[in-house]
Amino acid sequence: MSGITKPQEFINTILAEGIKSYVVYDGSDREIARYEAPVALSVGNNCIVTKMSYDGLTTKIVAMLETTGTWTQPMQDAVDAL
Helix, strand or coil: CCCCHHHHHHHHHHHHHCCCEEEEEEECCCEEEEEEEEECCCCCEEEEEEEEEEECCCCCCCEEEEEEECCCCCHHHHHCCC
């Protein structure tokens, strides 16, 4: 899993194995970040991160950014608790 570096490799792995995700909300209960990774990905490896920006206090998303991040132990603990 740690060898995944290109977006297409993430997509191929997710299609083959499934996905786990961790979502971060702001004080208005709006999603501000979503971390997604193949089910078998271990802590410390790259994952896909989608960040959202909103129009003031509304729920209208005005910008999104997709990048890579690191899958952390607290994220894994939250997924394992389900």
